[in-house]
Amino acid sequence: MMFGGIDPTLLIASLMVASVPIMLAAIGELVVEKAGVLNLGVEGMMIMGAVVGFVAAVKTGSPVLGFLGGAAGGACLALVFAFLTQFLLANQVATGLALTLFGLGLSSLIGQSFVGQRPPLTGDVPFGPLADLPVLGRILFQHDSLVYVSILAVAAVWAVLKFTRLGLILRAVGESHEAAHALGYKVRRIRVLAILFGGAMAGLGGAYLSLIRVPQWTDGITAGAGWIALAIVVFASWKPWRVLLGAYLFGGITVLQLNLQAAGAKIPVEYLSMSPYLITILVLVIMSSGRGKAALNAPASLGQNFHAAR
Amino acid sequence: MKRRHLLATAALGLGLVTSGAAMAQDKTKACWVYVGPIGDLGWSYQHHQGLLAVEAAYGDKVETAYQESVPEGADAERVLTQMALSGCDIIFTTSFGYMDATNAVAAKFPDVKFEHATGFKREHPNVSTYNARFYEGRAVMGTIAGRMTKSNKIGYIGSFPIPEVVQGINASFIHAKKVNPAVEIKVVWAYTWFDPAKEADAAKALIEQGVDVILAHTDSTAPLAEAQKTPGVIGFGQASDMIDYAPSPRVSSIIDNWAPYYVKQVGAVMDGTWAQTDTWAGIGDGEVEIGAITEAVPAEVKAEAEALAASIASGAYHPFTGPLKKQDGSDWLAEGAVADDGTLAGMNFFVEGIEGEIPK
Numbered sequence: 001m002m003f004g005g006i007d008p009t010l011l012i013a014s015l016m017v018a019s020v021p022i023m024l025a026a027i028g029e030l031v032v033e034k035a036g037v038l039n040l041g042v043e044g045m046m047i048m049g050a051v052v053g054f055v056a057a058v059k060t061g062s063p064v065l066g067f068l069g070g071a072a073g074g075a076c077l078a079l080v081f082a083f084l085t086q087f088l089l090a091n092q093v094a095t096g097l098a099l100t101l102f103g104l105g106l107s108s109l110i111g112q113s114f115v116g117q118r119p120p121l122t123g124d125v126p127f128g129p130l131a132d133l134p135v136l137g138r139i140l141f142q143h144d145s146l147v148y149v150s151i152l153a154v155a156a157v158w159a160v161l162k163f164t165r166l167g168l169i170l171r172a173v174g175e176s177h178e179a180a181h182a183l184g185y186k187v188r189r190i191r192v193l194a195i196l197f198g199g200a201m202a203g204l205g206g207a208y209l210s211l212i213r214v215p216q217w218t219d220g221i222t223a224g225a226g227w228i229a230l231a232i233v234v235f236a237s238w239k240p241w242r243v244l245l246g247a248y249l250f251g252g253i254t255v256l257q258l259n260l261q262a263a264g265a266k267i268p269v270e271y272l273s274m275s276p277y278l279i280t281i282l283v284l285v286i287m288s289s290g291r292g293k294a295a296l297n298a299p300a301s302l303g304q305n306f307h308a309a310r
Numbered sequence: 311m312k313r314r315h316l317l318a319t320a321a322l323g324l325g326l327v328t329s330g331a332a333m334a335q336d337k338t339k340a341c342w343v344y345v346g347p348i349g350d351l352g353w354s355y356q357h358h359q360g361l362l363a364v365e366a367a368y369g370d371k372v373e374t375a376y377q378e379s380v381p382e383g384a385d386a387e388r389v390l391t392q393m394a395l396s397g398c399d400i401i402f403t404t405s406f407g408y409m410d411a412t413n414a415v416a417a418k419f420p421d422v423k424f425e426h427a428t429g430f431k432r433e434h435p436n437v438s439t440y441n442a443r444f445y446e447g448r449a450v451m452g453t454i455a456g457r458m459t460k461s462n463k464i465g466y467i468g469s470f471p472i473p474e475v476v477q478g479i480n481a482s483f484i485h486a487k488k489v490n491p492a493v494e495i496k497v498v499w500a501y502t503w504f505d506p507a508k509e510a511d512a513a514k515a516l517i518e519q520g521v522d523v524i525l526a527h528t529d530s531t532a533p534l535a536e537a538q539k540t541p542g543v544i545g546f547g548q549a550s551d552m553i554d555y556a557p558s559p560r561v562s563s564i565i566d567n568w569a570p571y572y573v574k575q576v577g578a579v580m581d582g583t584w585a586q587t588d589t590w591a592g593i594g595d596g597e598v599e600i601g602a603i604t605e606a607v608p609a610e611v612k613a614e615a616e617a618l619a620a621s622i623a624s625g626a627y628h629p630f631t632g633p634l635k636k637q638d639g640s641d642w643l644a645e646g647a648v649a650d651d652g653t654l655a656g657m658n659f660f661v662e663g664i665e666g667e668i669p670k
Contacts, residue, residue, distance in 0.1 A: 010518045018511060108347070115349035116554055118535075214506040214532045219347035220379065223505045254508075258515035261498040262465065264665050269499050 005263030011256065012139050016147055019251030021046070021205035021213065021222075023150045025229035026236070026243045027157050028201025033233060034161065035194035036174035036301035040096030041081055042202050043226025044103020049074035049203025050210040051107040054119055054217045057207075063122040067146070067207050074203015075196045077103055082195040086188050089305045100226070108219045115218065119211050122146075146208050151244065153201065158240035170194065174299035177306040187306050202226065235283055237297040249279065340364055340576045341398035342376040343389055345405035345529075346504040352529035352549040353503065354378065356566045357404045357427075363569035364576050372576060382407025390415040394422045400579045402572065403427065405503065406472055413437055423584050425575060428474055430655055435586055440571055443592030444474065445481035445654070446622045447564035448525070449629035450600055450615050451546050454562060455523040456486030456493050457611040458544055465516030467509060467526040467533055468499045471668045473657040475527050480661045481629045482525055485618070487663060496521055497666055506532035517543055524559075534560055544606065551601040562615070563601030570596060590651065594623040630654065635662035 025042050032039050039045075053070025057063055081099050084090040125148065127141040161167035170190060172180040177187045209225070210217050228250055236242035257272030342361050344354040361374050375398065380389050386408050393401050394415060400423040403412045409429035416424040416434045424437045432439055455464050464486055468475050479497060486493045496519055498512045509528045513536035516524060524545040526533040531552050537545040537559040547553070547563025571589065578584040591597040600619050603612045621627040632643030637660040643649060660668060 005519070007518065014511075014514055014518065111349070116351050116531075118554065209507060214510050214530075215535050216506065216531055217349075218351075218504075218506050218530055219349055220504075221506055223507055225507070255511060255515065258498055258508075258512050259518065261666075262496050262512075262515045262519040262521070264496065266667070269501070269669050 005265070006256075006259050009135050009138050011252075011259055013142065015248060015252035015255045016139070017143060017213070018255045019247040020146055020150045021208045021225050022229045022232060022250060023244060023247035024146075024153060024205035024208065025202040025226060026232040026247060027150075027153050027240065028198035028205075029229055029233050030236070030238060030240060030243055031157060031161075031170070031201075032194050032198035033238060033302055034174045034299055035170050035191050036177055036299050036304065036306075037085065037191050037195055038092045038096065038303040039078070039081055039099070039195060039198060040093060040230065041077070041099025041103065041226075042198075042229050043222055043224070044100035045074040045077045045199045045202035046103075046206035046209075046226045046229075047107045047220070047222045048077045048103045049206030050221050051111045051114075051206075051217060052076075053203065053207025054210040055110065055114055057119045057211055058114060058117055061120050063120050063211060066119065066211050067204060070203045070207025070211075071200040072203065074201070074206060075199040077106075078195050078199020078202075081199070082192045085305065086192055086195075089307060092303050092305065104220065111217045111219065117217070119215050121215070122212050144212055146204070146212065149204075154240050154244045161240065171299070174301055177301050177304070181306070181308055187308070191306075202229070205229070238299065239297070253279070337371060337373045338368075338400070338576065338580050339373045339375065339396075339398045340572075340579070341374070341393045341396075341401045343380050343386065343393070343401065343403045343405075343408060344376060344378045345380065345382060345407070347378050348376075350504055350529045351531050351552060351554075353566070354404070354529065356550050357402070357568055360568035360572040364572050367573045368576065368580070371580065380408075383411075386411040387415055390424075391418070394419040398422060400425065400576060400584070402575075406470075406474065423575075423579055432586060432588065438575075438587045438589070440575075440587070440589040440591075441474070442566055442568075442597040443590060444564060444566070444598060445477040445629055446592040446619075447598045447600060448478040448481040449485045449622065450619045451525060451562065451564060452482035452485035453489055453615050453618055454546075454603070454607060454611060455482065455525060456488070456490035457614070458561065458607065459486075459490065459493060459523045460542070461520050461522045462490065462492045462494060463519070463521045464493060464495045464523045464525065465513070465519070465521035466495055466497045467512045467516070467524065467528055468497050469503050469527045469529075470501060471499060471670075473655055476657045476660070476668060477654055478525075478527055479664065480657070483664055484634070484661060485629065489614070495664055497664070499669060500528055502528065504529045506530045509533050510536040513537055513545075531555060547601050553601065556602075556604050557606060560604065561606050562603040565599040565601050567597055567599050592622070593619055594625060636660070637662055637664055 025046055029042055049070035052073025053066045056069025057066025084095045085092050122144050125145050131137045131141040173187050173190050181187050209221055232246035235246040253275050346354040348354050348358040377389050380386050402425045404427045406428045409431050412424050412426045413431050413433040416437045426439050428441045429439045466479050483495045500508055500512050509532040513524050513533040517540050522543050524533050524537050526548050534545045534555040537543040544561045545559045547560050549566050551563050551565055628648040630649035632647040633645045634643040636642045
């Protein structure tokens, strides 16, 4: 079945792949923001994950170690942010922006001698007969493992935030750190852990770019994916499943516009290129128009520093 | 005490500055501005090879400097001004989008020579332009593509809809069609010179549309990496050899060899013979090279491609030779007529048979 020269099965399958990096980074950032911390350094953490993951995979020859390395790389950079904002009480917005610039530079330095090398290839998950199902097999069962990891991550974050005591504490810290502190929760410790989790997820997303999507290392490989991830968190109004929706929307329209061009659709490409951003603006307008609880669901303490002695 | 220390430091600093200026006079300083990282293994990488060739040719007599990943806009003007102020004698700006910035800064520094790659504006006597006839190489790629495709669908990743890119699409298509009348070309505009993820997505979209040959006018190896994932899809190195992707999927490549030009122009600055020029050299001058054609290409196709390259190099054949019609069916070149450089430099139309429009 084809629509305007585009096979929807292939389109859905490829948008699922295209969305993985921004989805991983966004779900990590959602946890960070739920804990009341605004870390704008996602782009920097992603690219650190991309380079560290690439180096790890090339050196060890193992894609799995590459992904672990990528997560570790992102988390290491996040640690810098955690130290500056949680212990030295630096401004979160400025520190986050600086983190991006620092990450871009440092990754370029680390990656210098790895330009032009090829990482070990990551295979698709073998689903056996499931992969041969008509339509569904192509959409659901012919991907690499990270596609499933990203969806599981969204499910896990949703479940933890909604059903567990840990999620309750995390949200309490993000809504009112004074109250959480008064109840005896270690606000700073919880926030540092959330920041590390966010860094690891962003790093994993970055490693996906350099190990699977592009498979190579080049400077500036993330090309703004981290900023899109930040936008998706707002777009999702801090709800995990909407992160999945937002990531698929963004990834989907990017893929769709290239597919439409390849299929020869007579739509000016400029309109297609800007459409994801137009849709984001539109959704934000609808969301903030004020009906119901969905409107501006941001954690109340978002971006505010906390110090017990204050 | 403290103040004296400060003064001493200042004096020392001043001494360094003046001795630096004195040194700059007996050394020629050549500077480059790159649009991407030199690690792109494509366009900027190849310009950087030219810089290295200049260093190798003149050794101690030359000093070089470069700046990578400079956006085409206000930043370019700032970088150029900074370079001119830092004592560069000749500045090469290596992307089409630097055109206005180059001319604007050149007006302010009449003693500095500016060389703009792929542009057409020479508003001041100290601005030269230089370009390579990439379309000659692309005609050869098109021949291989037309012979190799099994689905009769060729994909082309365009960067920006500018004449240089349009020439490449037309030249590839004309020569693919010549050897394979059933061939179709699908063009995707990426609107970037360098964005590996987007280039990979574009290649993927083309492959999903049934394309089995990918030609690219963007600067990274990402389209080749994407092509590698699907058996039977081939691609070409762009700007650099990209030999790392041989034997599969890279079957050949178009290589920009800027080194001879850079060595010549820097030499001209050194001996004071530099004059404004407009250079547009091709395969015959060694500025466009065809990378080794791999064994995936049958011997007779290889021979055909090499013969075409040789006839272009010798001047016996021009890739834009009539009869050719424009996309709308109107006549462009009569039988045996050859396109003039002016038309090529401003080419803003597809030839007959290409689907789709060039974005305005």
